[in-house]
């Protein structure tokens with residue numbers, strides 16, 4: 005991302021909304037906003053290979069692994085406003101497990117792009133499947149969208165839940181319900 009180009013765009017936006025980009029309090033705002041945007045979209049500069057960094061380990065354990073309550077901050081691709089929530093990720097290993105920290109890192113990589121919640125959920129699920137070769141993967145995300153809270157329909161208390169499941173989680177209702185019970189407990 006070209007920080008100085010984005011800084012100029014933010015300066016233009018500040019002028020267009022009727023503010024004075026040269027007043028003291030706003031002097032460095034375009035540059036700060038550009039840096040914030042660079043951070044919030046850093047997922048475009050990352051790759052699964054770099055993030056996983058080979059942290060896949062042999063394991064005979066074939067029981068469900070769940071990483072719960074991974075907080076996430078993303079931006080909706082329609083309004084570029086934040087949506088904020090939690091991801092719950094589970095998989096059933098098939099001879100290989102992934103480093104614990106890598107799951108939140110994968111969540112962040114996809115969250116730090118312009119997203120809709122459904123696609124974010126699916127991209128996380130497909131990536132965990134691809135890197136672990138699991139028997140099944142499940143991802144549930146609960147999130148609140150500022151575009152539906154501070155503007156638009158202005159609903160402060162509604163949230164959205166999305167899920168993506170494959171393999172054992174899709175085929176076996178007991179596995180699915182064990183997962184759902186564990187993430188709600």
Ligand SMILES: Nc1nc2c(ncn2[C@@H]2O[C@H](COP(=O)(O)OP(=O)(O)OP(=O)(O)O)[C@@H](O)[C@H]2O)c(=O)[nH]1
Pocket residue numbers: 080081082119120121122149151152155156157
């Ligand atoms: N399915 C889905 N919709 C989203 C997500 N984030 C925002 N939206 C919705 O995207 C839709 C865009 O609708 P438009 O009618 O094009 O835009 P708008 O006029 O700003 O819509 P309102 O928000 O209803 O004022 C809205 O219904 C948003 O609530 C998301 O992650 N998933």
Ligand SMILES: [Zn+2]
Pocket residue numbers: 080081082083084085149151152
């Ligand atoms: Zn939106």
